[in-house]
Amino acid sequence: MATPSSPFSFLDDLFSRVGSRLQPPAWAVHEVQHRAVLFLNHVLQQEPEAQQRLLRQKGRVVQFEWRFVTMRLVATPAGLLDLAPEGAVPELTLTVTETSPLGLARSTLRGDKPAVRIVGDVQLAAEVNWLVDHVRWDVEDDLARVIGDVPAHTIGNGARRMADALRRFVGGRAAGRNAGGTGSAGVE
Missing domain, CATH: 3.30.1050 (Nonspecific Lipid-transfer Protein; Chain A)
Known part of the structure; x- marks a missing residue:
């Protein structure tokens, strides 16, 4: 029985085929x-x-x-x-x-x-x-030069929270696959 492939494997294959054929x-x-x-x-x-x-x-x-x-x-x-x-x-x-x-x-x-x-x-x-x-690129400092310190700090905090949440999500999915799970989130 074939193992089901994820949509990500389809995208990886698509990137490979397109990348090898289309050269800028x-x-x-x-x-x-x-x-x-x-x-x-x-x-x-x-x-x-x-x-x-x-x-x-x-x-x-x-x-x-x-x-x-x-x-x-x-x-x-x-x-x-x-x-x-x-x-x-x-x-x-x-x-x-x-x-x-x-x-x-x-x-x-x-x-x-x-x-x-x-x-x-x-x-x-x-x-x-x-x-x-x-x-490291200090994005917040560069942004502050354009829009000011307070808005740049607010945007920086929001971006850090989003990045942390995305890391936890990706890390959780990877841990689920490594532990033999399907990688999908369960309902609690």
């Missing part, structure tokens, strides 16, 4: 990567220790991979990031091993780091890991 044009990929670098640098500029650590790594190239997405970044003399020049050889390659976008989102919502295969310089990998562990 090179200019669109470059623009998205450029915007990602601008965002990362904005976040890094809020953390002087992170910039000092990147400054020590200037000129070193790290390649990030997930499914068909690849991005090479280089540490700049300003302690920030830039897209690596075409043909630059990465000293470190980080590949996210979770191929399912929904699985990746699920683990992220639980607060888990995704599983990553690391190839290359161990010391550079340790610096990247420090950045991942210690650098």
